[in-house]
Amino acid sequence: MNDHYTYKSIFAPYFNSFIQMKSSLGIGVLMYKCSFLEFDTFFVEMGIKEIRITKEQVAAWRSTRVNDRKSTLYNKMNHMQQFCRYLSYLGHECYISHLPRRDYHSFIPYIFTHKQMKDIFDVCDQFTLKTKNMRSGLISFPALFRLLYSTGVRINEALSLRNEDIDFEKRQITLNYTKNRTQRLAPINLSLLRVLEQYKQYRDKLPVKDIASPKSYFFVSMLGKRLDSSYIHYWLKKILKECEIPFIGGGHGPRVHDIRHTCAVHALRKMVDEGIDVYCALPVLSVFIGHSNVNDTERYIRLTQEIYPDIIKMEQSIMAYVFPNKIEMEVDNGND
Numbered sequence: 001m002n003d004h005y006t007y008k009s010i011f012a013p014y015f016n017s018f019i020q021m022k023s024s025l026g027i028g029v030l031m032y033k034c035s036f037l038e039f040d041t042f043f044v045e046m047g048i049k050e051i052r053i054t055k056e057q058v059a060a061w062r063s064t065r066v067n068d069r070k071s072t073l074y075n076k077m078n079h080m081q082q083f084c085r086y087l088s089y090l091g092h093e094c095y096i097s098h099l100p101r102r103d104y105h106s107f108i109p110y111i112f113t114h115k116q117m118k119d120i121f122d123v124c125d126q127f128t129l130k131t132k133n134m135r136s137g138l139i140s141f142p143a144l145f146r147l148l149y150s151t152g153v154r155i156n157e158a159l160s161l162r163n164e165d166i167d168f169e170k171r172q173i174t175l176n177y178t179k180n181r182t183q184r185l186a187p188i189n190l191s192l193l194r195v196l197e198q199y200k201q202y203r204d205k206l207p208v209k210d211i212a213s214p215k216s217y218f219f220v221s222m223l224g225k226r227l228d229s230s231y232i233h234y235w236l237k238k239i240l241k242e243c244e245i246p247f248i249g250g251g252h253g254p255r256v257h258d259i260r261h262t263c264a265v266h267a268l269r270k271m272v273d274e275g276i277d278v279y280c281a282l283p284v285l286s287v288f289i290g291h292s293n294v295n296d297t298e299r300y301i302r303l304t305q306e307i308y309p310d311i312i313k314m315e316q317s318i319m320a321y322v323f324p325n326k327i328e329m330e331v332d333n334g335n336d
Contacts, residue, residue: 005033009043010051018086025177028156028229035079053084055095074099109261110254111307112245117149117262119243137221137231139206143199144219144232145259147173151186152263152289154179155229155256164214168197175290184290232256264289264300269308278304 007015015036019029042061058080065073077099084094112120124141147158153175160177167174171188178184188196204212208224217226236256240247245254264285271281286297 005037007036007040009040010048011040011043014051014083014087014090015040018083021086025160027160027177030228030230031075032079035076036083038076039080039083051087051092053087053094055097058095058097109303110252110258111265111303112254112258112262114266116243116245117259119245120145120239123239123242134222135225137219137227138235139203139222140199140219140227141235143195144227146192146195148256148259149263150189150192152260152267153186154260154290155232157290159217159219159227159229159232161218162214163212163216163218166196166200166218168193178290186290187288229256260289261300261303264297265304265307268300268304272304 019032019036022029022032039061042064046057046060048057061080062073062077065076068076077097081097081099084096087094088096121142124145127138127141129136129138144158147153148155151173153173157175157178161173161175165174165176166188168188171190171193173186173188175184175186200212200218203220206222206224208220210216211220211224216224219227221227233256236254237247240254247254267288268278268281268285271284272278282297283294285300286294289297291297
């Protein structure tokens with residue numbers, strides 16, 4: 001493990017085993033490592049000598065996070081809660097804290113235009129290595145970014161895909177490591193199918209043992225290793241610069257996850273353009289995007305209306321037939 005993430009508290013072996021467990025499931029662990037390093041420092045300073053976490057200790061740690069943003073505190077509390085559940089499962093008494101209320105509407109994701117997405121694909125297609133670097137994952141980028149946009153899957157869901165999860169004949173992807181821990185399918189359209197087939201054809205030529213075996217990861221580096229989400233985030237900044245898309249930073253993106261939001265908004269717009277009522281399209285989009293309930297998907301209606309204001313006008317014209325103007329509804333009481 002990287003020395004930067006060497007833990008010194010009594011919980012050190014449990015932090016490491018928790019991270020190994022998450023990593024074995026194909027889940028990105030960088031954020032966990034950072035949070036655990038902070039927890040570890042706190043436990044050392046508090047002189048904790050017993051494998052248990054109390055309500056008072058959680059409250060004491062939380063009181064030190066006065067400069068954290070709400071979203072940052074939420075993520076750290078989530079990591080603390082997961083770690084406490086892990087310890088409880090191993091037989092150690094721990095307080096399971098309640099997560100702070102999360103304001104899902106405080107952050108406005110960046111929605112790429114169709115042209116910007118095309119520019120991103122073009123840049124990925126043109127990337128070349130200036131030096132020999134077998135750790136590079138650029139070979140995966142053209143297919144990976146197209147898959148993210150076409151299917152709306154989360155980045156860690158995509159990076160966790162194994163060869164056996166891609167069914168080229170049925171044109172479907174089986175997602176086993178999802179945020180909601182439920183297996184779901186993602187469709188492969190014809191254009192994405194050609195891209196994935198071409199990628200696989202060139203990838204399988206790499207001199208790596210078992211690179212095409214069913215259990216091997218689908219998106220890999222030149223060494224055949226699974227790509228990490230932090231690596232994709234790092235390269236996205238370079239891609240955005242090449243596309244002349246401003247990177248705001250500070251948690252305001254554009255982020256890799258914004259491609260998922262873009263997919264949802266563009267898909268909703270396409271369905272509305274084809275004459276499907278926006279609220280009829282919502283359950284379809286919810287299943288497609290992999291949300292656990294329709295309420296999580298309702299946000300995309302607002303995003304779509306903000307980016308495509310003509311949709312509001314379309315809805316108003318339809319509603320005019322359902323709710324006629326007041327003057328048309330007036331009744332001559334003399335005829336009763």
